[in-house]
Amino acid sequence: MLRLTWVQPEDLIGHELRQAALDGREPSAIAARWSAAGGRAAPLRAGASPEPASRYLRTLAEDLLDELADLPSRLADREPTDLTRIKAGCPSWPAPAPAGVPTPARYEAAWLGRAIGCLLGKPVEKLPLEAIRQLAEAAGNRPLNTYFTARGVPPELLAAHPWNRRSTHTSLAENIDGMPEDDDLNYPLLNLLLLQRHGRTFTTTDVGRLWLDELPAGRTFTAERIAYRNLLTGIDPPHTARHRNPFREWIGALIRADVHGWTNPGDPAAAAEQAHRDATLTHTANGVYAAMFTAAVIAQAATATGPHDIHTCLRTGLTVIPPTSRLAQAVQHAIQLADRHGDFDTVVDELHAAHAPTHHWVHAIPNTALIAAALTHANGDFTGSICRAVSGGWDTDSNGATAGSIAALLAGAPTSLPDRWTAPLKNRLATSVADFNGTGFDALAHLTHRLTPLEAPHP
Structure with a gap:
């Protein structure tokens, strides 16, 4: 059956x-x-x-x-999905800032960072926080500092907390052989196709048509699978995000935001608006805000001078989402915790106490908050950011991917990323999207660079 x-x-x-x-x-x-x-x-x-x-x-x-x-919502006025109302509720909506187009090397770092963070989090996706800590501790890898491994982990611990079954043979340190397929990489690839075919003025309907053409239904999950089903039954966007879709505030739109940020360097508002048009195929309110926040952070990071600029990037991200929203409040709380506590485990424990009783582990609010806390606490350092994001639990591969994309973009070049992270990927990405299977991260970087308009704000 x-x-x-x-x-x-x-x-x-x-x-x-x-x-x-x-x-x-x-x-x-x-x-x-x-x-x-x-x-x-x-x-x-x-x-x-x-x-x-x-x-x-x-x-x-x-x-x-x-x-x-x-049912009517008492939060409807505080958390609109319509872009005009979102912008009206954002008193510090950002203006474009002078910026040049990032080099292909910087884009290559960002693609690699996204893949590395995703790969780091894959074996422990769906595991409870304590299990992640125990598995890392048993392997002598806590605080987390490299890929997970089964070497040295007692069999009884593995029996009690088995790795994510779909990832064991591709994402443990002893098994990595290139970047395996994952939806956290599939969606950025789809958005490259989106910009190739429709340009920066694409519509939400264009996103839906592209998915039907290029995205296998079995590679969709949660809100994306619901929206895909809705498209097949003749429901038009943006109703695809609302019709029988309880996952409309989960993390799926956030993981699609990177390309919108990468291709709008120095223009976080344009990045957020592109992310909004993408996100409203599948999400509403805070699910959309998570994508807009992430795109704006990345657009700002694309113009930054180093990891220390992460704090400015996060503040910029908050300017494109309603300050009264639950997401804005959760992100601000997470940043405050990261500033206050030297021990990141304490930050994580407080975030879990605040969100775990009410939110599913894939919901956008706690996961976006954790990403912001990890980047803040690590001061934008690449290894520190991805390891904190993954060690904090919840949607570990997605959180690692987004933190990795941002921190690697701040690092500026593939050579700034430690070899222990990059070498196992072998400059090779597996995917079922279009003709990208086996593509190198350097090739993706050049394609991203070509899609970044030269008329973007620049000196």
């Missing part, structure tokens, strides 16, 4: 009940109806329930998902 993850209504309803409560709706009456009918009250951690629901229960789930979407 084929049980697809992230699409069955009976599996989505628990996630939607949780998300509705987070975004200011009042779902308790609908939750009671679902429970009284025998539905699962709590969402699955991941995946699909092992057996299909009855026809009655599935139909009820579909109806309740629609009812939940119609």
Whole structure:
């Protein structure tokens, strides 16, 4: 029996009940109806329930998902998704700053940094925080300083906390042989195609068409899989992000933001606006803000003079999202924690205490906060940033990828990244996107450089 993850209504309803409560709706009456009918009250951690629901229960789930979407939100005015309203709520919306186009070497560093951070986090994705700490400690790799390994780890610990099963043979230090496929790299590749085909004035509909042409459905997850399904059933953007989509504030749009930042050096507002058009295919509110924040941080980092500029970059990122939003408040809190505590474990523990009880581990709010904390605490240093981001748990590969992209861009060149990180990648990327399989990071850097307009703000 084929049980697809992230699409069955009976599996989505628990996630939607949780998300509705987070975004200011009042779902308790609908939750009671679902429970009284025998539905699962709590969402699955991941995946699909092992057996299909009855026809009655599935139909009820579909109806309740629609009812939940119609509930009014007390946060609607504080957290709009419409770009005009977002900009109206951002009193310090940034102006373009003088900047030259980064060199291909700088883009190569950014691509490598994204891949390295992703690869570092892959073996421990989905593992609880304490398991990550124990596995690193057992291998003599805590504080984290290099790729995870099974060497020296007691068998009983591996049995208690098995590696992410899809990554064991490609992402442990002893097994790395080039960069394996991952959605955290697939989406930047798709956005290169997007800019090649449609330019900087692409529409959200263009993003959707590109996905149908070039992105295998089985390579999508959470909000992206829901939006893909919605496109196939004839639903147009931006309703694709809202229709029966409880993952609309998760991390998926954030991991698509890098190219928008890379190709708008010195213009964080333009980067954020591009990220918004991309993100609204699949996400709303804080899910969109996470992408806009990240794109703006990267656009600023593309013009920076070194890792120490990370603090300015993060402040710039906050200017493109509503200061009253939950994401802005979470990021500001995370930065304050990172400034206050010398021990990053303390920062992580406080972030988990604040967010783990209410947010899924893939939600954009806690993960964006952790990325900001890691970059702040490491003062923009590449190794420090990716290791802190991954050691903090939650969506480890995505967090490592974004932190790595930003910190490597600040580092400025591939030669600034330690060989222990870059050498195992062998300048080779695996993917199922278009004709990119086996492409080198140097080639991707030149392509990114060509897509960066020379008329961007420059001296």
